[in-house]
Amino acid sequence: MKLLLKGGRVIDPANQIDGIMDVLIAEGKIAAVGQSVEAGDAQVYDVSGKVVTPGWIDMHVHLREPGFEGKETIWTGTRAAAAGGVTAVASMPNTPPVADNQSVIRFIRDKAREAGWAKVYPIGAITKGSLGEELAEIGEMQAAGAVAISDDGKPVSNGQMMRLALEYAGMFDLPVISHAEDLKLANEGYMHEGYISTILGFRGIPSVAEEAMVARDLLLAAMTGSRLHIAHVSTAGAGEMIREAKKRGVKVTAEVTPHHLTLTDEAVQSFDTSTKVNPPLRTEEDRQALIKGLMDGTLDVIATDHAPHAREEKEMEFAYAPFGLVGLETLVPLVVDRVINAGHLTWSEAIAKVTCNPAGILGVPGGNLGVGKAADITVIDPEKTAVVRKESFYSMGKNTPFEGWELKGWPVMTVLDGRVVMQEGRLVE
Amino acid sequence: MINWQRKDLLGLQDLTADEIKLILDTAGPMKEILFRPIKKVPVLRGKTIVTMFYEPSTRTRTSFELAGKYLSADTVNLAMSTSSVQKGESLKDTALTIEAMGADILIMRHEATGAPHFMAKTVSSRVINAGDGMHEHPTQALLDMFTIMEKKGSIEGLSVAILGDILHSRVARSNIWGLTKLGAKVKVVGPRTLLPEQFRQLGVETYYSVEEAIKDVDVINVLRLQRERQKKGLLPSMREYSRLYCLTRERLKLAKPDALVLHPGPMNRGIEIASDVADGLQAAIEEQVTNGVAVRMAILYLLMGGNRDEVAA
Ligand SMILES: [Zn+2]
Numbered sequence: 001m002k003l004l005l006k007g008g009r010v011i012d013p014a015n016q017i018d019g020i021m022d023v024l025i026a027e028g029k030i031a032a033v034g035q036s037v038e039a040g041d042a043q044v045y046d047v048s049g050k051v052v053t054p055g056w057i058d059m060h061v062h063l064r065e066p067g068f069e070g071k072e073t074i075w076t077g078t079r080a081a082a083a084g085g086v087t088a089v090a091s092m093p094n095t096p097p098v099a100d101n102q103s104v105i106r107f108i109r110d111k112a113r114e115a116g117w118a119k120v121y122p123i124g125a126i127t128k129g130s131l132g133e134e135l136a137e138i139g140e141m142q143a144a145g146a147v148a149i150s151d152d153g154k155p156v157s158n159g160q161m162m163r164l165a166l167e168y169a170g171m172f173d174l175p176v177i178s179h180a181e182d183l184k185l186a187n188e189g190y191m192h193e194g195y196i197s198t199i200l201g202f203r204g205i206p207s208v209a210e211e212a213m214v215a216r217d218l219l220l221a222a223m224t225g226s227r228l229h230i231a232h233v234s235t236a237g238a239g240e241m242i243r244e245a246k247k248r249g250v251k252v253t254a255e256v257t258p259h260h261l262t263l264t265d266e267a268v269q270s271f272d273t274s275t276k277v278n279p280p281l282r283t284e285e286d287r288q289a290l291i292k293g294l295m296d297g298t299l300d301v302i303a304t305d306h307a308p309h310a311r312e313e314k315e316m317e318f319a320y321a322p323f324g325l326v327g328l329e330t331l332v333p334l335v336v337d338r339v340i341n342a343g344h345l346t347w348s349e350a351i352a353k354v355t356c357n358p359a360g361i362l363g364v365p366g367g368n369l370g371v372g373k374a375a376d377i378t379v380i381d382p383e384k385t386a387v388v389r390k391e392s393f394y395s396m397g398k399n400t401p402f403e404g405w406e407l408k409g410w411p412v413m414t415v416l417d418g419r420v421v422m423q424e425g426r427l428v429e
Numbered sequence: 430m431i432n433w434q435r436k437d438l439l440g441l442q443d444l445t446a447d448e449i450k451l452i453l454d455t456a457g458p459m460k461e462i463l464f465r466p467i468k469k470v471p472v473l474r475g476k477t478i479v480t481m482f483y484e485p486s487t488r489t490r491t492s493f494e495l496a497g498k499y500l501s502a503d504t505v506n507l508a509m510s511t512s513s514v515q516k517g518e519s520l521k522d523t524a525l526t527i528e529a530m531g532a533d534i535l536i537m538r539h540e541a542t543g544a545p546h547f548m549a550k551t552v553s554s555r556v557i558n559a560g561d562g563m564h565e566h567p568t569q570a571l572l573d574m575f576t577i578m579e580k581k582g583s584i585e586g587l588s589v590a591i592l593g594d595i596l597h598s599r600v601a602r603s604n605i606w607g608l609t610k611l612g613a614k615v616k617v618v619g620p621r622t623l624l625p626e627q628f629r630q631l632g633v634e635t636y637y638s639v640e641e642a643i644k645d646v647d648v649i650n651v652l653r654l655q656r657e658r659q660k661k662g663l664l665p666s667m668r669e670y671s672r673l674y675c676l677t678r679e680r681l682k683l684a685k686p687d688a689l690v691l692h693p694g695p696m697n698r699g700i701e702i703a704s705d706v707a708d709g710l711q712a713a714i715e716e717q718v719t720n721g722v723a724v725r726m727a728i729l730y731l732l733m734g735g736n737r738d739e740v741a742a
Contacts, residue, residue: 193625195630198625316520317520320541
């Protein structure tokens with residue numbers, strides 16, 4: 001089976017390509033990229049006017065399986081990915097049971113392979129049960145397919161444990177992904193501590209709760225020489241420390257979410273529980289600083305922190321609702337409309353943050369349209385305008401703060417290993 | 430303004446000065462009813478008022494119930510479990526039940542900010558916020574303001590100090606919104622662990638010294654201090670709090686000679702307020718209770734479409 005994507009604007013930052021070209025796919029791999037590629041017996045898709053990029057990689061996703069199948073499953077989560085133009089996700093280990101051993105890692109990979117909607121790269125836990133007390137079997141998990149380790153959602157509070165994790169993971173060149181939050185300083189808060197939390201009488205999570213932990217982890221990364229990745233950076237101060245550490249040569253990378261790039265704590269005044277996320281939506285100043293960090297390369301990756309919850313879990317008092325929002329099906333239009341169209345990044349710069357950069361950090365294939373690579377491709381219609389409608393999400397989670405947003409620039413085709421899995425927003429069943 | 434336009438009363442942050450004045454102006458004639466031999470007018474006959482208190486508060490609930498009864502409404506108290514959501518039914522299911530009952534007015538207190546707002550969006554009954562988390566307690570602030578108006582004639586230009594645990598106080602927040610909208614100068618004072626600096630952005634002055642704060646003020650509103658603040662480490666001891674912040678006779682002398690002392694109750698005598706001040710001539714704490722009924726009558730009446738001039742006649 002051959003496919004020819006004809007006449008699109010191919011943007012492949014890994015190979016410094018940006019131009020009107022054809023992409024030929026054969027046997028699930030990229031066979032040729034260039035001008036006027038001969039179609040032969042290939043099925044031809046006219047993608048003129050569209051943007052053709054390597055398949056997007058979302059390196060921060062909660063698929064919820066095993067254990068929380070009422071929120072999402074590997075099947076529904078990877079379908080949401082395909083629908084959203086995402087061909088690979090890295091799954092966070094905070095499931096019951098925690099992905100802290102090779103069996104759970106294998107289970108996730110097997111389930112994902114059976115589903116066949118997107119590639120899933122499991123992230124293993126740093127500590128057993130993510131309890132922060134004993135290192136998990138990191139070597140075995142890597143052998144089983146884990147691409148990084150993280151106690152996301154449950155920060156490693158014990159500094160000594162984090163040091164050991166960095167040293168140990170360093171032997172395997174696995175990045176340690178830090179959910180940077182000092183739980184004592186966070187003080188069981190549920191939104192950013194500032195003016196809005198003051199008038200609402202909501203318990204606040206101060207910026208220092210994140211920054212204190214980023215500072216600690218940067219010091220430990222410098223000390224150990226191991227690779228550290230800071231998840232969901234949300235404050236101006238955290239961004240500044242990462243920028244400075246990079247200058248000193250610390251092996252640190254960092255990600256930012258679309259919601260921290262587009263929303264502030266003002267949104268919480270609606271009492272919409274889908275604005276309750278951790279780290280919380282911060283201030284306009286922080287948002288501007290994150291955009292700056294994205295522009296100057298301090299922030300390497302855009303990742304969603306896709307965190308689905310059952311309807312009834314979110315339909316309640318703000319204080320009691322769980323943290324998290326869904327992001328897979330709004331990632332592409334938010335990046336195109338609010339990052340590229342807004343003039344913060346060029347197409348090529350933005351595409352790097354969701355393709356080759358996360359692939360490089362995780363050491364996974366993909367994010368690259370080189371000949372011979374797996375044919376994972378996202379096709380975007382930069383002119384398509386549509387309104388976000390959560391009821392049409394493939395994800396089981398409907399907890400989006402973007403409901404009703406009109407955005408320009410949507411994924412119109414997803415190709416996974418040479419197979420068209422999504423067209424015009426609908427999955428190809 | 431003569432008529433009330435909103436479906437609900439959720440807080441003072443959203444209200445205009447005119448809306449606040451409408452309530453205060455309507456409370457005057459309501460208070461007269463309270464001094465009649467037969468304290469009952471038929472204006473809400475056939476209307477059903479449901480009270481739903483997730484936090485126990487006999488005072489506020491009784492005040493609302495009396496207000497409803499004096500206006501001839503039927504009042505029903507739904508006994509709610511006071512613990513949080515894990516037990517019992519969800520707020521959404523409760524809302525659906527309320528909707529099916531067809532209550533005209535729902536009066537709700539909840540420990541979580543925004544719970545009455547959630548309810549107001551979900552049910553067609555009119556919703557009155559009787560206190561949500563640390564957010565707002567609009568009827569308490571309105572009765573405080575009504576008491577100030579009665580004693581001082583007007584709120585505009587007055588200097589009002591709010592003393593105590595500002596951080597955790599919905600009474601403080603609602604008072605700040607209401608008083609500043611009506612042109613008072615508001616000073617808030619308390620220990621720094623209970624007074625975040627962000628309060629300055631609400632257009633009030635913040636003080637850590639009670640002596641500085643109450644100098645020459647017209648009104649001092651003293652807040653109740655919860656003992657659990659000490660357990661959470663926000664205060665070293667109740668003793669030190671009372672040494673630094675208790676409104677004593679000596680401190681009261683720093684305010685204007687005719688300064689009015691308010692307290693939303695129940696009081697911790699000797700902790701936030703000295704007994705001789707609480708029982709003294711400048712305190713209007715018992716009158717606040719009477720005024721609470723009058724103000725709540727005004728709110729119930731206006732929410733059900735009543736017109737200020739009708740009741741005044
Ligand atoms: Zn996290």
